[in-house]
Amino acid sequence: MSAATTTPAPAPGAAPAPAVDAGALADLPVLPARHPGRWVATAGVAVLVAMVASSLLTNPQWEWDVVAQYLTWPSVLQGVWATVRLTAVAAVIGFGLGTVLALMRLSRSPLLQSVSWAYSWVFRSVPLILQLLLWYNLAYLYPQLSIGVPFGPEWLQFDTLDVVDKFGAAVLGLGLSQAAYSAEIVRAGILGVDQGQHEAAAALGLPRGRQQWRIVLPQAMRTIVPTSVNEIIGLLKGTSVVYVLAYGELFYTVGVIYGRNQRVVPLLIVAAIWYLLTTTVLTVAQYYLERYYARGALRTLPPTPLQRLRWTVAVAAARLTGRPLPADLPPTFLAGARRGHLTRTAPRTDTGGSR
Amino acid sequence: MTSVLPAPAAAPAAAPAATRAPAGGHLRVHGLSKSYGTLEVLRGVDLEVRPGEVTVILGPSGSGKSTLLRLVNHLERPDRGFVALDGEVIGYARRRAGWGRRRREVLRELTERDVLRQRTRIGFVFQNFHLFPHLTALENVVEAPVSAQGRPRAEVEAEARALLARVGLSDKADARPRQLSGGQQQRVAIARALAVKPALLLFDEPTSALDPELVGEVLGVIRDLAHDGTTLVVVTHEVAFARDVADTVVFMDDGVVVEQGPAARVLGSPAHPRTRAFLDKVR
Numbered sequence: 001m002s003a004a005t006t007t008p009a010p011a012p013g014a015a016p017a018p019a020v021d022a023g024a025l026a027d028l029p030v031l032p033a034r035h036p037g038r039w040v041a042t043a044g045v046a047v048l049v050a051m052v053a054s055s056l057l058t059n060p061q062w063e064w065d066v067v068a069q070y071l072t073w074p075s076v077l078q079g080v081w082a083t084v085r086l087t088a089v090a091a092v093i094g095f096g097l098g099t100v101l102a103l104m105r106l107s108r109s110p111l112l113q114s115v116s117w118a119y120s121w122v123f124r125s126v127p128l129i130l131q132l133l134l135w136y137n138l139a140y141l142y143p144q145l146s147i148g149v150p151f152g153p154e155w156l157q158f159d160t161l162d163v164v165d166k167f168g169a170a171v172l173g174l175g176l177s178q179a180a181y182s183a184e185i186v187r188a189g190i191l192g193v194d195q196g197q198h199e200a201a202a203a204l205g206l207p208r209g210r211q212q213w214r215i216v217l218p219q220a221m222r223t224i225v226p227t228s229v230n231e232i233i234g235l236l237k238g239t240s241v242v243y244v245l246a247y248g249e250l251f252y253t254v255g256v257i258y259g260r261n262q263r264v265v266p267l268l269i270v271a272a273i274w275y276l277l278t279t280t281v282l283t284v285a286q287y288y289l290e291r292y293y294a295r296g297a298l299r300t301l302p303p304t305p306l307q308r309l310r311w312t313v314a315v316a317a318a319r320l321t322g323r324p325l326p327a328d329l330p331p332t333f334l335a336g337a338r339r340g341h342l343t344r345t346a347p348r349t350d351t352g353g354s355r
Numbered sequence: 356m357t358s359v360l361p362a363p364a365a366a367p368a369a370a371p372a373a374t375r376a377p378a379g380g381h382l383r384v385h386g387l388s389k390s391y392g393t394l395e396v397l398r399g400v401d402l403e404v405r406p407g408e409v410t411v412i413l414g415p416s417g418s419g420k421s422t423l424l425r426l427v428n429h430l431e432r433p434d435r436g437f438v439a440l441d442g443e444v445i446g447y448a449r450r451r452a453g454w455g456r457r458r459r460e461v462l463r464e465l466t467e468r469d470v471l472r473q474r475t476r477i478g479f480v481f482q483n484f485h486l487f488p489h490l491t492a493l494e495n496v497v498e499a500p501v502s503a504q505g506r507p508r509a510e511v512e513a514e515a516r517a518l519l520a521r522v523g524l525s526d527k528a529d530a531r532p533r534q535l536s537g538g539q540q541q542r543v544a545i546a547r548a549l550a551v552k553p554a555l556l557l558f559d560e561p562t563s564a565l566d567p568e569l570v571g572e573v574l575g576v577i578r579d580l581a582h583d584g585t586t587l588v589v590v591t592h593e594v595a596f597a598r599d600v601a602d603t604v605v606f607m608d609d610g611v612v613v614e615q616g617p618a619a620r621v622l623g624s625p626a627h628p629r630t631r632a633f634l635d636k637v638r
Contacts (some may be wrong), residue, residue, distance in 0.1 A: 192459060200485035204499040205474035206552065208467060214502065218489045296489035296531045 012109040064278035066266035070257065071273060072113030080274050084250060087236045087278075089171045093237070094178025094227065101183035103212065106190060116183065129241050132173035136245050138164050166247040174242070178235055185227045189220030229286035233279050250274055303330070379441045380406045380554035380586030381523055385435035389422055389506070396422045398610040399436065404555070404603070407584045411597040411618070414607035415633060420590040421482075423607070424557045427588070429470050437462070440555060443471055475503050478548030478556040482563050484540045486532040492519060492543045496550045501531040504551060511550070518546040522576050538569030549580075556580065558589040571614040594637050598622050606630045 056062060070076055104116035123131070138161035148154035164172065193216050201211040241252035248256075250271050258267040291301055303311070309327055320327045384402035397419045412420045425431045427438050429446040437446040448469075449460035457523065465473070486495050496515035500506045519525050522542035525532045532540050535629060541561055560578065562570040574596050576629070581587055581600045597604055601618040606627070614627045625631045 028501060054572065191460055194485075196483055196485040197487065200479075200487070202471070202479060203430060203474060203477075203479040203481075204547070205471040205503040206499060207502060209470060210502045214498065219487075293489075296487075296533065299533050 013269075030138045034060060049058060062269070063263065063266040066263050067269050067273070070254075070263075070267060070270045071237060073257070075248075075253055075257070076250070077250055078131055078275070079250035080278070082248055082253075083236065083239050083274075084251040085230065086167070086170055086174065086242065086280060090174035090178055090239075093145055093171065093175030093184075095182045097175070098181035099186050099217075101179060102186035102190060104336030105183065105187055120180045120183055123177045126177075127179050128173065128238065129244055132169060132242060135172045136166070136169040138169070156296065163178075167243050169244040170239070170245055170247050170249075173233060174238065178231065182228065185231065186220070187226055189222075189224035190216055193219045193224050195286060206236075210340075218293065222290075224290050225286065225293055229282055229289070233282055236278055236282070237275060264301050290303055300330075359413045363430065380404070381441050382422070382555055382586070382588070383437070383439045384427065385439070387423065387426055387433050387438065388435040389419075389426060389431060389433055395597055395612055397426070397433075400607075400610075400612055402494055402615070404586060408602045409581045409587045409589070410603045410605060411601035412588065412590045412605045412607060413592070413594065413597060413633065414613075418607040419610040420607055421559050424479070424559050424588065424590055426477055427555075427557060428474050430479075440473075440476060441525070443473070445477075446470055448544060458565055471503065475499065475551045477552045478551065478553035480541070480544050480556070480558045480561050481550050482560040484532070484537075484544045484564070486544055486547070488532050491529050491531055492524065492546075493544055494534070496547045497533070499547070499551050511601075515546070515550055518549055521579075522546050523572070536537065536569060538572045541565065541573045544581075545573075545576055547583075555586045555588065558591070560590050560592070562591065562593060592637060594622065594634065606633065608622055609632070 101116045103120060104112040107113065142160055145158045145160050145163055146154040147156040190212075197215055197219060198211070201215040204216065239249050242249055243252040243255060246252065254267040254271045258264045287304075289349070294301060314326045314329065317323075382402070382404040384400055387397055387400040389397040400419070402410075402421055412423070414420050422431065426433050429438070429443065444462065446465055447627065448465055450461055450462065450463045451458060452461045453459055469472075479574060486492075487498070490498065493497065493515055496518055497508065497511050500511040500514070501508050516525065516528060517539065519540065520530055522545055524542055524546070527535060527539060527543070532543070534597065535543065541564075545561075560572050570593070574593065577587070577589065577594075579599050589597075589601075597618060603615060604618045604621040605615040606613045606621060606625070606629075607627050614621055614625060614630045621630065622634065625634060
């Protein structure tokens with residue numbers, strides 16, 4: 001308590017606020033707090049990172065040249081495309097059907113509710129790999145499929161094997177089991193929307209479908225998106241299970257290649273890199289989707305990483321050159337950028353971003 | 356439809372034709388009862404509101420005021436009794452049903468679709484606004500006329516802008532609810548309720564969720580509506596507002612209407628001791 005030297009010691013019990021010389025304080029520079037523990041931890045982790053990096057680079061068993069060679073191998077690229085296509089179609093089926101199942105579960109019809117419940121029960125209980133094999137063997141149960149009136153005449157007939165080929169079985173298996181999970185996600189999202197929103201929509205007389213699609217679901221998306229992207233990432237990796245059908249997706253393709261040339265680890269690394277890349281794309285998409293659905297839930301949206309980078313560079317440049325800060329910096333960012341002086345007032349650059 | 360002129364925010368008296376109150380709005384509530392489990396919230400409430408009249412419902416918390424409003428636009432289903440707006444029973448249709456000697460007149464429950472259609476004749480303003488947070492103020496106002504009444508968007512949008520101007524928010528059309536103050540949100544909610552041109556407007560404690568200094572702006576808008584001839588039913592605790600604006604004051608307690616009559620009489624010389632006790636407490 002250095003303040004005690006400039007003010008008379010307060011009587012015990014009754015403590016008058018020590019006088020603060022505002023003028024003298026205003027001119028003192030403000031330094032950031034010190035965190036010695038943080039520095040020690042940083043150094044430790046830096047050593048670990050360096051060890052991992054050096055082993056990756058120096059251990060010849062990784063065979064990076066083989067990895068590089070097969071990373072863009074035509075059949076590998078075909079496998080990547082097959083994986084992406086499977087994921088996309090299965091996700092569309094999964095979330096489309098999942099949304100329908102969620103709305104059924106929330107409907108007032110007991111039959112719709114129970115059918116939706118039973119669907120989730122069955123498709124969540126049976127392992128995916130088993131479902132895939134069952135779909136692939138659909139032709140054993142139903143050699144022919146047809147479109148027509150239920151219990152009535154049939155108009156169109158197909159051979160099951162033509163419709164449910166390897167891709168068809170894979171998409172059905174992945175999509176239908178995904179629907180069981182996404183139904184729960186969508187239902188939780190809808191239940192999370194404030195009851196007042198349902199009521200306001202009903203009080204305005206909006207048609208029921210419109211209430212769901214325009215009012216409730218967009219708000220539910222805020223909670224649906226993060227878990228859904230999680231699910232889709234799971235689905236992307238889950239497509240590797242389809243190797244049991246000998247469908248040429250990424251995992252099966254690298255398996256075929258290392259079966260021939262015995263370069264097992266490098267080819268697994270090739271697959272891992274592609275899974276990493278595709279997942280990264282999904283993660284970036286998630287970020288922007290979340291941002292989109294946050295509008296209305298937040299007063300001002302947080303800056304994107306790109307904006308943050310641009311502003312950081314702008315602040316650093318301004319500090320080095322001594323020029324004033326650029327005018328489009330948001331006030332919250334400006335506060336951090338001005339650290340160093342409590343009272344120095346840079347030319348006021350209010351963007352009106354905070355209301 | 357007549358053409359829509361941009362209305363100056365400061366002159367509500369010059370409201371353009373498009374935002375002026377439509378005719379009608381004769382509300383009759385007869386013998387309305389409602390229970391939640393074993394709790395009887397309403398016990399045979401009768402009420403009549405004539406077109407253009409302003410009725411203020413006062414009463415202690417838990418007296419059934421809000422439930423009454425929610426029954427009027429059929430957000431809840433009555434156990435007994437009925438609500439009729441301009442002769443049309445809300446939530447039911449008079450039909451003949453049965454065969455032979457058992458054929459008789461009945462009230463057939465309406466489907467949700469028909470109830471939703473009836474609700475477009477009744478505006479509802481909630482205590483907590485319940486604006487749609489992901490839509491802008493303008494989109495909030497435009498939504499119901501376009502999707503519930505199927506009117507052309509361009510025409511509705513022009514009207515919506517006029518309505519926002521009327522509640523003094525013409526500069527906030529593109530703001531989302533969370534960017535607005537409570538008072539501004541409630542004024543958008545009022546514009547949203549007006550957009551379907553309801554014959555009757557219900558207010559459920561419209562100022563109870565507001566900071567004291569924001570109450571005035573919302574009551575001001577409601578007062579303008581009252582002078583404009585819109586039929587209003589307002590549940591509130593603002594006795595001064597009731598004295599100022601109400602034609603009729605209804606005092607409710609414990610699920611029944613204890614006393615109702617001209618505002619000056621009920622507020623000035625209440626006949627019932629419970630009314631007197633309540634007014635003494637809130638004054």
